[in-house]
Amino acid sequence: MSGPRTTPPQRPAPDTAxxxxRWAAFSCVLVPVVLVWYGTSPAGAISTALGLATIxxxxxxxxxxxxxxxxxxxxEERAPHRGRHGRTGTGAHRGGRRNGGNTPVD
Known part of the structure:
Protein backbone atom coordinates (compact mmCIF):
# COMPACT_ATOMS: atom_id res chain seq x y z
CA MET A 1 0.00 0.00 0.00
CA SER A 2 1.18 3.45 -0.73
CA GLY A 3 0.99 6.48 1.53
CA PRO A 4 -1.13 9.55 0.92
CA ARG A 5 -0.35 11.35 -2.29
CA THR A 6 0.89 14.85 -2.06
CA THR A 7 1.06 17.31 -4.87
CA PRO A 8 4.51 18.48 -5.85
CA PRO A 9 5.38 21.94 -4.57
CA GLN A 10 4.38 24.70 -6.96
CA ARG A 11 7.30 26.70 -8.22
CA PRO A 12 6.67 30.41 -8.66
CA ALA A 13 6.59 31.70 -12.20
CA PRO A 14 9.97 32.96 -13.38
CA ASP A 15 10.40 36.71 -13.25
CA THR A 16 11.38 37.20 -16.87
CA ALA A 17 11.35 41.00 -16.68
CA ARG A 22 19.84 41.93 -15.45
CA TRP A 23 21.17 40.90 -18.86
CA ALA A 24 20.73 44.44 -20.17
CA ALA A 25 22.63 45.87 -17.20
CA PHE A 26 25.37 43.31 -17.80
CA SER A 27 25.62 44.40 -21.43
CA CYS A 28 25.81 48.06 -20.32
CA VAL A 29 29.07 47.13 -18.61
CA LEU A 30 30.38 44.56 -21.08
CA VAL A 31 29.88 46.46 -24.35
CA PRO A 32 32.03 49.50 -23.39
CA VAL A 33 34.79 47.21 -22.15
CA VAL A 34 34.79 45.35 -25.46
CA LEU A 35 34.71 48.62 -27.40
CA VAL A 36 37.76 49.95 -25.53
CA TRP A 37 39.50 46.58 -25.97
CA TYR A 38 39.06 46.83 -29.74
CA GLY A 39 40.35 50.40 -29.92
CA THR A 40 37.33 52.69 -29.56
CA SER A 41 37.99 55.86 -27.61
CA PRO A 42 36.99 55.84 -23.93
CA ALA A 43 34.65 58.78 -24.58
CA GLY A 44 32.87 56.79 -27.28
CA ALA A 45 32.61 53.77 -25.01
CA ILE A 46 31.20 55.90 -22.18
CA SER A 47 28.60 57.49 -24.45
CA THR A 48 27.64 54.02 -25.68
CA ALA A 49 27.27 52.84 -22.08
CA LEU A 50 25.07 55.84 -21.25
CA GLY A 51 22.90 55.19 -24.30
CA LEU A 52 22.51 51.53 -23.39
CA ALA A 53 21.72 52.43 -19.79
CA THR A 54 19.03 54.86 -20.94
CA ILE A 55 17.45 52.28 -23.22
CA GLU A 76 -10.79 42.30 -13.16
CA GLU A 77 -11.41 38.89 -14.73
CA ARG A 78 -11.65 37.31 -11.28
CA ALA A 79 -13.94 40.03 -9.89
CA PRO A 80 -17.68 39.57 -10.48
CA HIS A 81 -19.34 41.83 -13.01
CA ARG A 82 -21.29 44.55 -11.20
CA GLY A 83 -23.66 45.75 -13.90
CA ARG A 84 -23.73 48.57 -16.38
CA HIS A 85 -22.45 51.38 -14.16
CA GLY A 86 -20.77 49.37 -11.42
CA ARG A 87 -23.56 49.91 -8.88
CA THR A 88 -25.54 47.23 -7.15
CA GLY A 89 -29.03 47.26 -5.73
CA THR A 90 -31.93 49.58 -6.49
CA GLY A 91 -30.72 53.07 -5.77
CA ALA A 92 -32.81 56.24 -5.77
CA HIS A 93 -31.53 57.15 -9.22
CA ARG A 94 -32.56 53.93 -10.94
CA GLY A 95 -35.51 54.06 -13.31
CA GLY A 96 -37.90 56.92 -14.05
CA ARG A 97 -39.51 59.61 -11.94
CA ARG A 98 -41.19 58.61 -8.71
CA ASN A 99 -43.88 60.68 -7.05
CA GLY A 100 -44.21 58.99 -3.66
CA GLY A 101 -46.57 56.06 -3.66
CA ASN A 102 -49.41 54.63 -5.70
CA THR A 103 -51.74 57.63 -5.53
CA PRO A 104 -53.00 59.02 -8.83
CA VAL A 105 -51.70 62.42 -9.84
CA ASP A 106 -54.28 65.07 -10.86
Missing part, protein backbone atom coordinates in the same frame (compact mmCIF):
# COMPACT_ATOMS: atom_id res chain seq x y z
CA UNK A 18 14.02 40.97 -13.99
CA UNK A 19 16.09 38.54 -16.03
CA UNK A 20 15.91 40.81 -19.06
CA UNK A 21 16.92 43.84 -17.01
CA UNK A 56 17.60 49.69 -20.43
CA UNK A 57 15.90 52.07 -17.99
CA UNK A 58 13.08 52.89 -20.44
CA UNK A 59 12.55 49.22 -21.27
CA UNK A 60 12.42 48.40 -17.56
CA UNK A 61 9.72 51.03 -17.04
CA UNK A 62 7.71 49.66 -19.96
CA UNK A 63 8.05 46.08 -18.69
CA UNK A 64 6.89 47.02 -15.19
CA UNK A 65 3.93 48.98 -16.57
CA UNK A 66 3.01 46.01 -18.74
CA UNK A 67 3.14 43.70 -15.70
CA UNK A 68 0.92 46.05 -13.69
CA UNK A 69 -1.57 46.25 -16.55
CA UNK A 70 -1.65 42.45 -16.92
CA UNK A 71 -2.16 42.02 -13.16
CA UNK A 72 -5.00 44.56 -13.22
CA UNK A 73 -6.68 42.72 -16.10
CA UNK A 74 -6.33 39.39 -14.30
CA UNK A 75 -7.87 40.89 -11.16
Missing amino acids: SDVV TWVCRLLLRESERHAARLAA
